[in-house]
Amino acid sequence: MSERGKGIVVGVGAEAGVGGAVCKRLAREGLQVFVAGRTADKIGEIERVIKEAGGAATPVVTDTTLEDQVIRLFDVVRDAGPGKLEIVVYNAGNNRFGNFREMEVGFFEEVWRVCCLGGFLVGREAARRMLPAGGGTLIFTGATASIRGRPPFTAFASAKAGLRAIAQSMAREFGPQGLHVAHSVIDGAIRGDQILKRFPEFAERKGEGGMLEPEAIAETYWQLHRQHATAWTHELDLRPAREPF
Numbered sequence: 171m172s173e174r175g176k177g178i179v180v181g182v183g184a185e186a187g188v189g190g191a192v193c194k195r196l197a198r199e200g201l202q203v204f205v206a207g208r209t210a211d212k213i214g215e216i217e218r219v220i221k222e223a224g225g226a227a228t229p230v231v232t233d234t235t236l237e238d239q240v241i242r243l244f245d246v247v248r249d250a251g252p253g254k255l256e257i258v259v260y261n262a263g264n265n266r267f268g269n270f271r272e273m274e275v276g277f278f279e280e281v282w283r284v285c286c287l288g289g290f291l292v293g294r295e296a297a298r299r300m301l302p303a304g305g306g307t308l309i310f311t312g313a314t315a316s317i318r319g320r321p322p323f324t325a326f327a328s329a330k331a332g333l334r335a336i337a338q339s340m341a342r343e344f345g346p347q348g349l350h351v352a353h354s355v356i357d358g359a360i361r362g363d364q365i366l367k368r369f370p371e372f373a374e375r376k377g378e379g380g381m382l383e384p385e386a387i388a389e390t391y392w393q394l395h396r397q398h399a400t401a402w403t404h405e406l407d408l409r410p411a412r413e414p415f
Contacts (some may be wrong), residue, residue: 173252174226175201178243180234180292181262181311182207182216184363188215188356189261190309191384195392197225201256204247206232234262234288244295257307257395260289263330265313266320285329290337293351297344302347305348307395310337312355327374334405341404352394355407358382358415380412 177196182189194205197220205220205227212334213229228250232243247255247351249317255374264284268277299304316334319327334353341351359365361381366371373381387408394403409415 174383175256176204176247176250176253177201177257177259178247178296179259179261180206180232180243183209183212184217185212185215186366186385187362187364187396188360188383188387190219192259192261192391193227193278193390194220194223194225195385195388196257197223197227199392200225202226202228202250202253204243204250205229206234206243207345208233213288215232221304224341226319234260234292234300235283237291240288240291244299248299255296255300255306257309257393258292258300259309259311260292260333261311262288263311263313263324265315265323268325269322275324278328279324280389281334282329284330286325286332286336289333293336293340296342297349299394300349301344305344305350307350307352308340309352309354309391309394310334312337312353314355316353316355339402345402348399350394350397350399350402352403353404353405354387354391356382357386357407357409358413360384360387380410382408382410 179189179193193205193216197203205213210231217227217229229242230246232239257368262284294307312334315323315327316330329359337351337353361379362384
């Protein structure tokens with residue numbers, strides 16, 4: 171029996187979300203999934219669901235804005251036994267909005283730390299660990315704000331644009347060395363717990379097929395990972411067929 175490959179998903183919250191869906195998709199392919207998020211109960215629930223389905227999962231409580239915790243996450247993966255780290259997905263984000271003239275420095279910095287600094291830390295550790303082993307796949311989850319700033323999402327847009335720049339720079343530097351770096355622009359609302367529970371009226375207005383399904387995003391991520399090196403995608407945008415753009 172061949173040794174099990176490994177995958178890391180950073181920024182996992184509720185099971186009904188992109189992070190949870192990606193974890194389950196990787197586990198279905200036989201990878202040992204390291205589920206990284208700030209809330210022990212939530213990542214523990216993902217672990218339970220994966221193991222009940224016959225998969226392998228390890229929850230690792232991680233604040234991606236703290237360098238020592240990101241390094242520890244990758245150390246846990248390294249020390250978990252044989253198996254190549256094949257894929258890392260950076261899905262952390264905090265889509266918060268605020269009035270520009272009233273915005274405090276702390277608010278702006280907090281959004282940047284999650285959406286951009288965390289991506290740098292995870293990207294750096296992924297490059298450090300994966301390149302000596304022959305490469306792999308690194309996917310960053312972006313948003314409409316990655317390519318278009320508009321109020322009241324100034325802080326979020328600046329941070330997501332910074333994350334996109336990190337992805338571009340990494341792809342150009344490390345692609346030739348075997349690390350497939352991809353950036354996914356999620357252009358629309360996601361049909362997950364964050365919207366369904368916090369903004370049910372908005373979800374109802376969107377109607378059937380009006381939001382991105384987390385499982386569909388996860389499937390796209392898996393297909394990115396499976397691409398042949400002669401036809402790699404660096405950036406793609408995902409939206410419902412009904413989403414105007």
